Amino acid sequence: MKRLLWIFVAAFAANAQVTNDALVHAQQDPDTWLTYGRNYQGWRFSPLAQVTAANVAQLAPAWILPTGVPGNNETTPLVVGGMMYLTGPSNNAWAVDLLTGRKVWSYSDYVPSGLGLCCGTVNRGFAMLGDKLFKVNIQSTLVALDSKTGKVIWETPIDDYRKGYSNTVAPLVVKDMVVVGTAGAEWGIRGYVDAYDANTGKRRWRFYTVPTSGEKGIESWGGNSFKTGGGSTWITGTYDPELNLIYWGVGNPGPDMDGDVRPGDNLYTCAIVAIDADTGKLKWYFQMTPHDVHDWDAVADPVLMDVTVDGKKIKAVGQANRNGFYYLLDRATGRYITAKPYTKINWADGLTAEGRPILIANREPTPEGTLVCPGLGGGHNWNATAYSPQTGLYYFSSTDGCELFDLEKQEYVEGKQYQAGDAFRVPKDPQTGSVVAVDPATGVTKWKHELVSTPSGMLATAGGLVFTGDSDGYFMALDGKTGKTLWHFATGAPIRAPAISYTFRGKQYIAVISGQNLIAFKLP
Amino acid sequence: MRRQKARAHSDLRCFLHPRFLRNGKRGRAERPIFTKLFRSGGLLFSLATLAFAQTNPFAGNAQAIADGQKLFLQSCAPCHGATGEGAQGQAEGMHPPDLTRGQFKAGRTDADLFRVISEGVRGTLMPSFQSLGSDQIWRLVTFVRSLSAVSMSYTGDPAEGEKLFWGEAKCGECHTLGSRGGRLGPDLSRGNRRNNADRIKQSIVDPNADITPGFAVVTVVTRDGQTITGVERWVDNFSVRLIDQSGNERSFLRDEIRSVNRQMRSMMPGDYARKFSPAQIDDIVAYILKSQNKANMQ
Numbered sequence: 001m002k003r004l005l006w007i008f009v010a011a012f013a014a015n016a017q018v019t020n021d022a023l024v025h026a027q028q029d030p031d032t033w034l035t036y037g038r039n040y041q042g043w044r045f046s047p048l049a050q051v052t053a054a055n056v057a058q059l060a061p062a063w064i065l066p067t068g069v070p071g072n073n074e075t076t077p078l079v080v081g082g083m084m085y086l087t088g089p090s091n092n093a094w095a096v097d098l099l100t101g102r103k104v105w106s107y108s109d110y111v112p113s114g115l116g117l118c119c120g121t122v123n124r125g126f127a128m129l130g131d132k133l134f135k136v137n138i139q140s141t142l143v144a145l146d147s148k149t150g151k152v153i154w155e156t157p158i159d160d161y162r163k164g165y166s167n168t169v170a171p172l173v174v175k176d177m178v179v180v181g182t183a184g185a186e187w188g189i190r191g192y193v194d195a196y197d198a199n200t201g202k203r204r205w206r207f208y209t210v211p212t213s214g215e216k217g218i219e220s221w222g223g224n225s226f227k228t229g230g231g232s233t234w235i236t237g238t239y240d241p242e243l244n245l246i247y248w249g250v251g252n253p254g255p256d257m258d259g260d261v262r263p264g265d266n267l268y269t270c271a272i273v274a275i276d277a278d279t280g281k282l283k284w285y286f287q288m289t290p291h292d293v294h295d296w297d298a299v300a301d302p303v304l305m306d307v308t309v310d311g312k313k314i315k316a317v318g319q320a321n322r323n324g325f326y327y328l329l330d331r332a333t334g335r336y337i338t339a340k341p342y343t344k345i346n347w348a349d350g351l352t353a354e355g356r357p358i359l360i361a362n363r364e365p366t367p368e369g370t371l372v373c374p375g376l377g378g379g380h381n382w383n384a385t386a387y388s389p390q391t392g393l394y395y396f397s398s399t400d401g402c403e404l405f406d407l408e409k410q411e412y413v414e415g416k417q418y419q420a421g422d423a424f425r426v427p428k429d430p431q432t433g434s435v436v437a438v439d440p441a442t443g444v445t446k447w448k449h450e451l452v453s454t455p456s457g458m459l460a461t462a463g464g465l466v467f468t469g470d471s472d473g474y475f476m477a478l479d480g481k482t483g484k485t486l487w488h489f490a491t492g493a494p495i496r497a498p499a500i501s502y503t504f505r506g507k508q509y510i511a512v513i514s515g516q517n518l519i520a521f522k523l524p
Numbered sequence: 525m526r527r528q529k530a531r532a533h534s535d536l537r538c539f540l541h542p543r544f545l546r547n548g549k550r551g552r553a554e555r556p557i558f559t560k561l562f563r564s565g566g567l568l569f570s571l572a573t574l575a576f577a578q579t580n581p582f583a584g585n586a587q588a589i590a591d592g593q594k595l596f597l598q599s600c601a602p603c604h605g606a607t608g609e610g611a612q613g614q615a616e617g618m619h620p621p622d623l624t625r626g627q628f629k630a631g632r633t634d635a636d637l638f639r640v641i642s643e644g645v646r647g648t649l650m651p652s653f654q655s656l657g658s659d660q661i662w663r664l665v666t667f668v669r670s671l672s673a674v675s676m677s678y679t680g681d682p683a684e685g686e687k688l689f690w691g692e693a694k695c696g697e698c699h700t701l702g703s704r705g706g707r708l709g710p711d712l713s714r715g716n717r718r719n720n721a722d723r724i725k726q727s728i729v730d731p732n733a734d735i736t737p738g739f740a741v742v743t744v745v746t747r748d749g750q751t752i753t754g755v756e757r758w759v760d761n762f763s764v765r766l767i768d769q770s771g772n773e774r775s776f777l778r779d780e781i782r783s784v785n786r787q788m789r790s791m792m793p794g795d796y797a798r799k800f801s802p803a804q805i806d807d808i809v810a811y812i813l814k815s816q817n818k819a820n821m822q
Binding site: 070071072089111112113114115116117118119120121186406408410413416417422425427428429430451452453470472474476488490 | 597598599601602603605606644647648649651652653654655656732734735736737758759760761762788
């Protein structure tokens with residue numbers, strides 16, 4: 001009888017589709033993982049509580065799937081209807097049967113020569129609506145796949161990869177649209193957030209993160225510098241259905257290290273922008289690092305949290321910014337509420353009442369090298385973050401330490417790297433990493449778990465746990481309240497992606513990619 | 525005292541000079557190709573043509589090195605780092621090889637490097653750069669080659685230095701050079717362009733001035749109070765492995781020890797400047813540079 005029930009469940013599940021309603025209420029469904037940040041708020045908090053501090057030590061792999069594709073795996077797999085859908089580097093993707101851990105179908109596309117890539121042919125995952133899966137390809141295209149077969153339904157060019165545009169982001173489905181961002185701010189691109197019709201692949205709107213002549217914000221760009229202004233948008237944003245606003249982080253201005261050629265604040269680089277979902281028009285922006293010269297993208301997860309500040313409930317958006325500060329803003333208006341450093345910084349002497357950094361002199365990159373903390377990668381970089389409403393804490397990775405920022409003047413050549421410098425480690429004072437837990441309302445660090453290197457993305461669960469991995473291949477569970485390590489497993493290959501959690505046949509699984517291997521853990 | 529100043533280019537480079545190769549081709553290029561292919565020795569000739577097609581037309585050419593460097597910064601530095609020694613920052617996790625030590629997984633010849641840049645390397649993150657075109661790829665090859673040219677500008681006597689290195693100065697007890705030596709210190713078998721006489725001299729007289737990554741000093745205190753100090757093999761979030769002062773490698777789980785401490789300092793004795801004369805140190809430097817140059821050019 002029980003078996004029959006499972007057959008029924010399986011048959012029902014095979015027809016499961018992702019509806020807009022399911023996306024809006026994703027947090028109430030503990031069994032699935034429907035979108036990059038698990039819910040529209042970007043919490044990465046699984047309501048599952050079978051695995052707890054008491055039994056996490058018994059976690060063991062249920063199955064391991066080698067994808068066979070080299071490169072850094074940064075994907076967040078989606079889980080629905082007894083299937084897992086994940087993307088890999090170099091334009092690969094797979095559907096996996098949750099019962100057996102075997103591939104059901106594979107998708108791949110060619111990788112053209114002549115791409116401008118800072119960080120490999122990585123990809124951060126699918127979005128899903130109905131029975132369609134959406135992913136970007138590295139050569140700046142957006143593709144819709146049939147979730148049953150992996151066959152291409154439509155493919156739309158986003159931009160010209162020969163000019164330095166590339167795409168790595170996991171798309172975000174909003175209503176009947178697929179929203180994506182671009183990479184390439186080290187190649188003199190002009191960034192944007194795009195929305196495409198989920199049925200046809202036709203573009204609905206484009207919001208440029210760097211204004212052009214005649215537009216508001218152009219006064220923040222000296223001369224023609226806006227034309228190569230950068231402002232990439234390579235991490236998935238979040239969405240508030242009630243306010244109908246899409247929140248997206250914007251990357252560095254170009255060229256990264258040479259601020260002299262682009263005088264001004266360089267809007268809307270290194271800012272969070274709130275975009276009207278229907279029109280693609282800017283509702284508000286908040287720029288964390290005006291006139292950035294350290295490559296401190298503001299692309300980290302803009303996580304939507306409802307917090308109480310001075311006794312007042314506020315619909316807020318929080319971000320652990322690459323510049324070393326955690327920021328809290330009112331997400332309806334963009335008003336600055338608070339910010340606190342979560343790592344060592346030496347470039348700002350606090351912030352003004354409006355949240356603008358008070359700069360310390362002589363921290364710009366120079367040909368001789370300038371020691372700045374945090375380094376080029378931050379602070380917190382892109383690695384997915386987690387917010388647990390259970391502990392009330394916000395968890396993210398940090399790189400702690402300083403780097404030498406070097407300036408090398410450079411002329412712009414279309415399609416070529418336009419960074420004008422680099423950052424170098426200080427051999428005698430190497431950077432370390434940590435898992436940071438902050439109180440999202442105040443930005444106060446509640447605990448910091450120090451590690452030898454930067455950890456990967458975070459998963460928080462209702463079992464009171466935080467899961468993360470490291471570049472030596474350790475997958476670990478920390479106590480969400482204290483940061484104490486409760487369990488670790490040597491997977492044998494670097495972990496760069498965040499873990500996910502879901503159920504299959506009523507049991508909680510924790511899945512993560514390590515090197516080329518997808519590993520699904522469960523209790524015995 | 526004998527003073528010696530050697531040239532950076534090996535004899536091999538001279539044979540690969542474009543002048544030699546161009547002359548070689550010109551002699552035969554006048555005849556129609558079909559006639560030639562059907563003549564006796566035609567096959568040999570077409571192989572020679574093929575070999576020419578895969579020969580670097582810019583080998584050692586200073587302009588090509590300069591052009592190649594520009595291309596390198598635009599196309600290669602994102603992963604391989606601006607100096608070619610491997611990436612830092614964003615691409616760090618990609619583990620690109622060090623291109624500055626004259627040792628390439630792809631092969632030994634310029635044609636091998638050309639092939640790798642042009643086609644990429646399957647099973648790795650190295651993509652194809654065919655779209656650059658062969659002229660630019662050859663310039664890149666020429667620049668990459670120049671990265672492993674060890675400075676041969678030294679004043680000491682390599683023969684005297686060899687005696688000191690393996691004898692009185694005991695360098696070989698901790699450092700490998702070529703096929704022998706110890707493992708407590710960095711392997712000195714191969715150098716790179718930045719490895720000049722001043723840099724080596726500084727490392728000998730002040731070992732803490734420039735620590736090679738991966739050679740920190742690690743101190744483990746066990747639960748029973750024993751202290752073990754050695755050179756790190758690794759220190760990760762859950763374990764430690766070191767080479768102790770007797771040369772034994774030992775692993776520890778962090779759970780099972782009391783503490784672990786990692787210091788970015790050198791275990792090398794700091795008294796070389798007192799024990800040896802400047803001339804003797806120059807001799808050791810000369811021996812290291814000469815050996816590295818030989819190894820890099822092989």
